Amino acid sequence: PLAEVGVIPAVHPAALLRGTGSYRQFVADVRYALHLSQGGDTKRFIKAKVYVVDTPGCAKALAKFLATRQYLSCDIETSGFNRLHDKVLCLGIGYKPETVFVFTPEVIKFLKPLFDSKGSQFIWQNGKFDIGFLRRDGLLARVDEDTMLLSYALDEMGGIHDLEQISSDLLGAPDYKYMVKPWVPKKSDSYDKIPKPMLYEYCGIDVSLTLQNFYILRAWVRENDDLEKLYTKVLIPASEMLYHVERAGIHVDLKHLEKIERFYRIKTNAAHWYVERIIGRPINLNSPAQVAKLLFDDMKLKPRRRKDRSTAKEVLEKLPQTRIIKAIRRYRKAAKAYSTYVVGIQKAVDTDGRVHATFKIHGTRTGRLSSAGPNLQNIPRESLLRGMFVARPGYKLIEVDLNQAELRSLACLSNDKALIDIYTSTNRSIHDELAIYLFGKDFDHEDKMKAKMVNFGIVYGREGP
Template structure:
């Protein structure tokens, strides 16, 4: 059947009303705008929608939003005459806050919206000089008081006792429901800059992510406002000013500071942010996917908890940082010298130009040139390599380690390239990167992105703690605060335990119930009793154990272990043979993808896919991986929230969470009291063990967590569960 706009619209919105229409337009400016007089949504031409996955996803979301529009609602009016934009400055700010507070409490049942418990809605936004923690200041605070009214506060002394008290009284009022767009950022900066405690009750960014569209890059307030509220691009004037200012001052956009923006431009921008946030929350309440309520409520909890974790930060060893920078520079220099030694008798610029058609070539080999690097590798290996990216280099390094590549020059060259890239990344991303963001108290505060991945796995930035290398060279940059000690709690094989739970495979469940070593047991199941004693066989079992949830196939086994495709298929068959229910689970998930069945996790997260023949293999792998990775990640998140509550209730001031990385949670505990350390560790381990059963009551797979302690993140030692001290040979 040929695809037409009509059947595409019906596929996206089966109950699309008959009183409105979707029409294509070649005018890009008109896309996703509504012609109110005729109730028509203008969209890109069919060929644009069909050939651009991102456009197709935006089309689908726009059509669903348009299908539910109430054309009689004032929600879509944005002219200045339709909005009540109020301002207060200087000594009038405290009184304006108190008046707004009174209006919210007395206006319930009228223009002020309320939630199910009669809390008055109030949307909030702030503007700061910059997004970073340091060299920053609070410029303005805004409140959305109803669908059309926003109050802006600015040009005042935020530390004035009367202003501080008025703001604190408002933010602490349990009768108010605070709505933000990325409220973790705003509340964190209010605390950091002005010691104002604020909370996140609702968040349109997280609501859109959890309840409507999990796709990355779709949660920006401006984009959502235009799509769901038909709002104008109210920040265009601000963006234009930023670009012009940077052009005139010859500075990059990242160096722009918002206190350079004229107040008459900044304040209306913030006020419209407040009104858009207020209105979007109402729209999203109506459009929220059934079954998404639980995960959204937990993300709101997490927003408040991770705000505190960001404020806690991690201690940076500044003295070690100095040493590390010098050490890394030396390592890079040594690796470069090894590269140069090989290149000196291999690199031939004339031959390179002749073989590649390059018009010019440097006299000396440039390892930063992908074309030159490909040519060098071809000369050394005797065959062409398809690319020089990180994946290809990892493959070549594995072949060097396994002995498949035994040419001395090739080995030296590939290892040197690997070292140059590795240590350069360590230097630029972590050593220099942390120096750029460290705060005056010697702590690094990254940003945790609760909406950063489509599966729900946590991501972070500035710096990216989720990808920090295991190498202690880098992890030792982060140390316990003097007088404190690290306690790290780490789920044991969380994703594989989730696979056992979801597949209900008796053999895999039995391994965990009996507390056996998974990799040893699976190696014996695949290769016979004693199979785990063979290093390669155990590594094969381990590789498939961890790769099965990501759709690892025979080609990756063949590539990593130097096996033929036939051998690799046989190895995978040997893995599945004692665990047939795992195969059934995987095959079922593949069939679900083909049929386009919903991809929903046990806790209510959902992935959306536009299914095409070209993308089918990738989508099938995502159908397999999503329920596993998502649930394992959510178990860690839910455990962290419970651990935070436990610490707040019992050990406030004596323990705190400083970060989480994948399946592990890192705490600082006041040093010198082993009994306290032991009690906290035992309770946290119990929380992590009980969390899966709490949210999946029929779970028969035991979940366990390990505990480590120490003073440097890269040198943690197993905690002795009898003494509360580091485990040693003497006390083990």
């Protein structure tokens, strides 16, 4: 036989060295193979029995009972993602994988003593989202443990930290999203459409799988002192801190936003009119097909490759910079700013006049934050655009930045003498020194920015083109 016990498919270690595949999954596969070789059981997930709690008496009794348990796995289902307006549809709590209690909206308030108590450890999957709703409704929910952050601590690779993926990797759990797909085929559909018995069962599975994953992931993180420190001293506190950031949001000057809207509408209209005036006919500059016809058929420009009629930004940059090409580029730049930074922000401004973006702790491989809904970390430096974000009356916006924290950390971790000498000196700059090396002593501000990109690019694993 090929193997006495069985075969565990796993990614080749060489692929991990090249930056592909999941290191966490590779470690899990090796652990599993060793476990089986020593007579251990095959992977299995436990299907929970879900009990629906819809009376105040039962809710109060369970609150007392659950407060005596060490670990409580929790999850909520909501009608949407907006913590100001959407509602909690149910709250699931489990103290062991086999048993989950799902509380209906009417009785959740009776769990306040449970969340006020300090005896139990509350476990979530991306708990920052859940506690935002519960705290709004008067429950002092907290994130003591988070399986998404445990997964991220073990492997910073993206796309592997959702509950379904973790449960499949660690427990061999089957896909259960199919249960609710008939009612929410699109991501934007509200879970309010799902029949309540189905929704409660779905929530119960989430709770049970979170607890089962927790026992495995928590043990793995605890084995490594560095990961334990990262998880307990950085990731969990960051979850609490970012809850407050998201809840507060940032104020938007709506009058300034209207000014920006007019500015970019005029710019796009002017560039569009200019192209049509030159070619003597109407054209839809948002249509790649019409722009390609203009460039490669009417103007007889040569594409980079035969039969390649792309009109992407990088293609336009390499074509001869005629009046038409320049006008199209101006149009696209203004149209991009208008749709992303004007219309996008207008849609995101809530009834309190503020934008409440979501900040993702697990959103990058480098440990930097990412944000969405909208992406506030991608607003161009132009004062016209950034000027839409203001402090509320009586307050000031301040900017706090650590001086080259990443490169200083690199100096400490690598113990590189040259780097340490630079950072222990009072009159040396690593950016200036690289700029001199690359461009000479007469470097300008733009040269220094390029040197800065190289220095930070090394820390974040940037590679050559």
